[in-house]
Amino acid sequence: MSTQYKINKLDTSGVGPLVDRHWRELREAKEKGMKIAWCAGPMFVYAYATPNIASHFMAGYAAYCGGRGMADEVLEAAERYGELRDTCSYHRLHTGMAAMIMNDWPVSNPQVLLPMPDLLIGGRFCTEMSHYMEAIHRRFGVKAVTIEIPSARSREDLPRLEKFLTNQVKETLIPAIEEVSGSKFDEENMRSILRPWKETCIIRNKCWEFFKKKPSPWTLWDYGVSIAPVFYAMGKPESLEYYNNLLKQLEERTEKNIPAVHPDGEKYRLYWDGWLPWSFLGKFIRMMIPYGAIPIAGRYPWEFFPHPEDINTEADDIIHEWIRLIYTSPNTLSYHDGPWGGQEHIEDLIQTYSIDGMLFFSSKTCRMWNLGQQEIIANIEKKYGIPGIVIDGDMIDSTMVSEDQIRTRIEALLETIDARRR
Amino acid sequence: MAVVAGVDVGSLCTKTVILDGNGKILSYDIMRSGHYYKGAAEESIENALKSAGLKKGDISYTLGTGYGRGAVAEADAEVTEITCHARGAARLFPEVHTVIDIGGQDSKVIGIGDNGRVTNFVMNDKCAAGTGRFLEVMALALSVDIGEMGDLFFASKEKVDVSSMCTVFAESEVISLFARGHKKADIAAGIAHAIARRIMGMVGQVGLREKVVMSGGVAKNAGVVRAIEERIETSLLVPHEPQIVGAFGAAIIASERMSATIG
Numbered sequence: 187m188s189t190q191y192k193i194n195k196l197d198t199s200g201v202g203p204l205v206d207r208h209w210r211e212l213r214e215a216k217e218k219g220m221k222i223a224w225c226a227g228p229m230f231v232y233a234y235a236t237p238n239i240a241s242h243f244m245a246g247y248a249a250y251c252g253g254r255g256m257a258d259e260v261l262e263a264a265e266r267y268g269e270l271r272d273t274c275s276y277h278r279l280h281t282g283m284a285a286m287i288m289n290d291w292p293v294s295n296p297q298v299l300l301p302m303p304d305l306l307i308g309g310r311f312c313t314e315m316s317h318y319m320e321a322i323h324r325r326f327g328v329k330a331v332t333i334e335i336p337s338a339r340s341r342e343d344l345p346r347l348e349k350f351l352t353n354q355v356k357e358t359l360i361p362a363i364e365e366v367s368g369s370k371f372d373e374e375n376m377r378s379i380l381r382p383w384k385e386t387c388i389i390r391n392k393c394w395e396f397f398k399k400k401p402s403p404w405t406l407w408d409y410g411v412s413i414a415p416v417f418y419a420m421g422k423p424e425s426l427e428y429y430n431n432l433l434k435q436l437e438e439r440t441e442k443n444i445p446a447v448h449p450d451g452e453k454y455r456l457y458w459d460g461w462l463p464w465s466f467l468g469k470f471i472r473m474m475i476p477y478g479a480i481p482i483a484g485r486y487p488w489e490f491f492p493h494p495e496d497i498n499t500e501a502d503d504i505i506h507e508w509i510r511l512i513y514t515s516p517n518t519l520s521y522h523d524g525p526w527g528g529q530e531h532i533e534d535l536i537q538t539y540s541i542d543g544m545l546f547f548s549s550k551t552c553r554m555w556n557l558g559q560q561e562i563i564a565n566i567e568k569k570y571g572i573p574g575i576v577i578d579g580d581m582i583d584s585t586m587v588s589e590d591q592i593r594t595r596i597e598a599l600l601e602t603i604d605a606r607r608r
Numbered sequence: 609m610a611v612v613a614g615v616d617v618g619s620l621c622t623k624t625v626i627l628d629g630n631g632k633i634l635s636y637d638i639m640r641s642g643h644y645y646k647g648a649a650e651e652s653i654e655n656a657l658k659s660a661g662l663k664k665g666d667i668s669y670t671l672g673t674g675y676g677r678g679a680v681a682e683a684d685a686e687v688t689e690i691t692c693h694a695r696g697a698a699r700l701f702p703e704v705h706t707v708i709d710i711g712g713q714d715s716k717v718i719g720i721g722d723n724g725r726v727t728n729f730v731m732n733d734k735c736a737a738g739t740g741r742f743l744e745v746m747a748l749a750l751s752v753d754i755g756e757m758g759d760l761f762f763a764s765k766e767k768v769d770v771s772s773m774c775t776v777f778a779e780s781e782v783i784s785l786f787a788r789g790h791k792k793a794d795i796a797a798g799i800a801h802a803i804a805r806r807i808m809g810m811v812g813q814v815g816l817r818e819k820v821v822m823s824g825g826v827a828k829n830a831g832v833v834r835a836i837e838e839r840i841e842t843s844l845l846v847p848h849e850p851q852i853v854g855a856f857g858a859a860i861i862a863s864e865r866m867s868a869t870i871g
């Protein structure tokens with residue numbers, strides 16, 4: 187009789203109240219007459235550090251909406267408004283939400299309606315991002331600023347690119363934030379946010395290290411859920427408290443040899459590439475756990491999030507220091523570091539975290555990670571004998587996720603791993 | 609002598625293969641799945657047992673595969689159709705390195721290593737484009753029997769493009785090609801080429817390695833087989849009964865599991 191595996195979830199219940207509070211405070215801020223910025227990409231911090239303007243993190247909203255089972259309703263509103271279905275679902279979600287507010291359309295959970303923005307801030311990693319900002323600007327008359335974030339092709343590019351970004355922020359973004367908020371951007375306030383925030387990030391990154399343990403004390407999904415506090419309560423004591431508690435749990439589990447999967451730890455350690463499927467985290471993990479399979483490492487949750495270990499929070503030019511953070515994280519750099527950066531970084535993760543198989547999540551509406559996935563799988567399979575599959579789906583749009591197809595692919599991957607073990 | 613069964617419950621057809629203790633096919637059955645997969649699995653097993661002159665109790669191990677694998681009440685275990693097709697094809701053609709399987713509602717390309725194990729695979733997304741169902745709808749639009757579609761391919765004289773890969777849009781395209789005076793045979797060939805183009809893309813993703821085996825109901829359509837051969841510039845090995853490759857693979861695995869239990 188085969189082993190009956192069960193998940194032994196880490197206690198991440200601290201996240202919910204922090205997330206709810208963030209969105210509640212955003213609504214209250216508007217009521218108090220503060221201005222609201224919707225931000226996509228890493229440039230939100232400049233609004234966050236300016237008085238009289240509250241910022242909302244757009245990707246975070248997708249996770250929030252998806253996690254509360256509200257994404258479909260809001261996406262449908264976008265379609266009703268006339269949005270194309272193959273537009274990036276993060277974009278559609280915001281169009282849908284704005285359309286619901288502006289047209290007073292009914293919504294089953296009004297908590298997902300955010301205050302309309304007074305400013306849109308985009309950090310352009312992909313072409314969709316500027317269309318996204320421009321479309322909301324055009325449709326709802328909101329001022330939009332998009333900062334170009336070109337990829338570095340080599341380390342020699344960095345000084346030039348950092349300067350290019352810093353100038354954009356100083357010449358375009360900060361004046362726009364000041365104009366909309368009616369307040370001066372406060373450098374000292376930014377430093378005072380970044381000091382405890384840096385400490386928080388370092389603890390969080392220490393938590394990540396626990397994925398090296400065999401058996402693993404937690405899953406990538408626990409980590410994904412724990413992304414929120416670092417942004418939603420940026421520089422606040424409750425954020426630090428959350429990660430300290432997380433670290434303590436992980437240390438305790440490791441010490442007592444308590445695995446993320448009952449009864450005796452994972453049978454398959456899986457690498458997850460691409461965005462996390464926010465609306466379907468439960469659905470996906472339920473397709474893996476019965477077999478003792480867990481996702482334990484991935485590019486997105488590691489690379490995309492801050493690695494501020496060598497950032498100087500006392501720097502004179504704190505605006506530039508944040509740009510340096512975007513570009514100088516070794517992991518972020520590996521992604522930008524020429525055409526093979528992505529694959530090399532994955533190879534690194536695969537070896538460091540003793541991966542047995544790879545799941546490449548291919549979003550139907552965002553091509554950010556998709557290009558070349560099959561090729562990377564084939565190359566890694568050849569080099570290390572580790573098999574991988576591509577899963578088609580979407581982060582939040584359920585009409586693009588077919589459970590049976592995904593289950594068959596995951597099961598086939600596990601069978602392939604088994605066959606190699608024999 | 610342990611007799612085993614492999615049951616492949618697909619969206620269009622359910623297939624059963626019964627093997628004797630030496631791995632020899634005693635009988636097989638192919639029937640429409642209909643809407644009641646559990647019933648289809650039961651009936652198909654019964655049909656195969658009958659042809660082999662056996663009764664239920666004679667089967668020592670049953671393995672379910674295919675999208676409806678969960679519906680095989682008799683199953684001792686389930687394995688995905690990816691693994692089963694690979695095993696079935698590798699037993700039939702030990703030199704195989706690529707399997708193209710086009711079934712009722714999905715198509716897949718499977719890469720196979722030198723040891724006969726799966727190296728990688730791709731499956732089509734969530735639509736019937738380029739599958740058995742697609743061909744059925746096209747046959748209906750052409751008012752020909754599905755079995756005639758393959759022969760029509762070879763009677764084609766003029767190149768006609770069927771560009772839409774959406775089943776519904778392709779159907780309207782076929783109707784308008786008719787209206788424009790194109791011949792049935794040319795349209796049938798255009799449909800086969802449209803499927804071949806899609807399959808070529810999937811083969812490209814997995815990486816073409818010879819020998820290439822084609823399985824699934826669509827492999828019975830010689831026109832599609834030829835169109836794929838032309839696109840990938842390789843000849844395809846088609847089993848005598850391409851529809852049972854998955855069920856055969858399932859039966860092989862069942863047999864191995866039986867020997868492991870006995871051994």
Ligand code: SF4
Nearest residue numbers: 274312314315552554
């Ligand atoms: S397309 Fe992808 S990377 Fe671009 S804005 Fe949308 S989710 Fe972000």
